[in-house]
Amino acid sequence: MAAPPRNRTTEKAHVDDEALQRYCGAWRDMQCSRRGGGGGGDAFVVGAVYHIAEDLTDITLMDAYSGEVVRRMDGLSRPGLRVCAGGDMICVVSPGDGLLRVVDVATGDLTDLSMGCSAATGRNVSSGYTLGKVPATGEHKLLHVYAAANGSQSSEVLTITTGAGGGCQWRATRSHPPMRIEHGISRSSATVGGVVHFLSPATTSAPRDRGVECDTIAAFDLATEQWRPALMDGPLPADQRHRGQRPNLSLAALGGRLVAVHHDYPGRTINLWSLTPNDTTWTKLHSLPIKNVLRGWEEEPTSHPAAAAEAKRGGRSKKRKKKKEEEVRWLCREKVAQPLAMVGDGRMAVWARGCEGAVRLHDPRTGACEEVAQVEKGGCVLGFYSGALSPSHAAEMEE
Numbered sequence: 001m002a003a004p005p006r007n008r009t010t011e012k013a014h015v016d017d018e019a020l021q022r023y024c025g026a027w028r029d030m031q032c033s034r035r036g037g038g039g040g041g042d043a044f045v046v047g048a049v050y051h052i053a054e055d056l057t058d059i060t061l062m063d064a065y066s067g068e069v070v071r072r073m074d075g076l077s078r079p080g081l082r083v084c085a086g087g088d089m090i091c092v093v094s095p096g097d098g099l100l101r102v103v104d105v106a107t108g109d110l111t112d113l114s115m116g117c118s119a120a121t122g123r124n125v126s127s128g129y130t131l132g133k134v135p136a137t138g139e140h141k142l143l144h145v146y147a148a149a150n151g152s153q154s155s156e157v158l159t160i161t162t163g164a165g166g167g168c169q170w171r172a173t174r175s176h177p178p179m180r181i182e183h184g185i186s187r188s189s190a191t192v193g194g195v196v197h198f199l200s201p202a203t204t205s206a207p208r209d210r211g212v213e214c215d216t217i218a219a220f221d222l223a224t225e226q227w228r229p230a231l232m233d234g235p236l237p238a239d240q241r242h243r244g245q246r247p248n249l250s251l252a253a254l255g256g257r258l259v260a261v262h263h264d265y266p267g268r269t270i271n272l273w274s275l276t277p278n279d280t281t282w283t284k285l286h287s288l289p290i291k292n293v294l295r296g297w298e299e300e301p302t303s304h305p306a307a308a309a310e311a312k313r314g315g316r317s318k319k320r321k322k323k324k325e326e327e328v329r330w331l332c333r334e335k336v337a338q339p340l341a342m343v344g345d346g347r348m349a350v351w352a353r354g355c356e357g358a359v360r361l362h363d364p365r366t367g368a369c370e371e372v373a374q375v376e377k378g379g380c381v382l383g384f385y386s387g388a389l390s391p392s393h394a395a396e397m398e399e
Contacts, residue, residue, distance in 0.1 A: 272339070
């Protein structure tokens with residue numbers, strides 16, 4: 001994660017008054033939900049930068065408002081280790097043996113908690129981890145979904161217990177995923193209210209279970225440690241529910257609600273739907289012009305008839321050069337905008353991804369999008385942290 005850019009850029013989209021009135025009601029509800037949720041922590045983006053030469057990964061905490069790096073934990077993670085961020089906790093887990101370590105954000109120290117003994121063994125096992133919190137008890141739990149070489153998926157869960165007499169054990173969940181889920185890509189899942197939601201596998205060639213659409217969602221309840229047997233329908237219109245749309249979909253947790261994100265590239269928009277608290281209906285929250293959030297979408301590619309005709313007039317050599325430049329620019333454009341969280345002033349923190357990336361704050365009331373930090377090449381965003389940076393800070397938050 002790099003330092004914030006010297007010159008911040010703010011782009012403002014044209015906002016239709018009728019659309020603004022239609023969307024802002026749901027957006028205000030999400031803001032109220034966030035303010036009433038307690039927790040009191042500030043908003044910190046958890047980023048990681050992998051250094052090939054040292055074979056180490058540095059973990060950083062960045063202030064979502066200013067882009068300032070407030071904590072840097074060098075060499076915290078090594079190849080094969082997974083860093084999980086969720087709410088007021090950050091932990092590191094080893095897929096090979098299931099060992100769990102909790103990160104002290106104030107010092108960067110790691111505390112071993114689990115005895116290992118994961119049920120997922122063997123070289124051909126792929127693993128995915130999700131850290132969540134049970135609202136009723138305040139317990140932190142780590143969900144581990146793993147798949148064998150034949151594609152069959154299983155899961156286990158661990159309750160994170162700190163302090164004297166700790167010692168955490170993995171235990172098999174009481175049921176299996178009701179469909180094949182995407183457990184290896186973080187933006188394919190989101191945790192809301194102690195329930196972890198998953199989309200189906202992101203690759204369009206992956207086998208699909210009968211009755212499962214590209215936007216179908218499976219859910220795991222951290223409190224009961226069971227998969228919900230009923231699948232949840234996604235928000236896409238029927239004419240868009242085809243396999244090719246699955247890579248354009250992601251999930252996010254915003255203001256205490258589950259949000260589905262769809263990149264409509266032909267329509268040049270990023271559509272956000274919010275699930276109602278009763279988990280029955282989807283409300284279209286916002287439609288963001290893609291060019292105002294992602295860089296490189298300001299112009300059409302050279303394959304467009306108008307662009308091709310213009311290049312043709314410049315001669316064969318000039319045409320080839322311009323086409324090559326356009327191809328490089330088009331390939332390097334930012335492709336994904338993943339919402340991270342809502343910050344205290346009602347703006348939405350977004351991770352823009354491409355050859356490189358950036359963290360931006362989007363204001364749905366004005367359409368403005370402000371870049372607060374750049375993510376250097378080889379870096380990624382792991383999640384959001386809302387806990388204290390130091391024991392003294394935690395005491396201040398409790399008062």
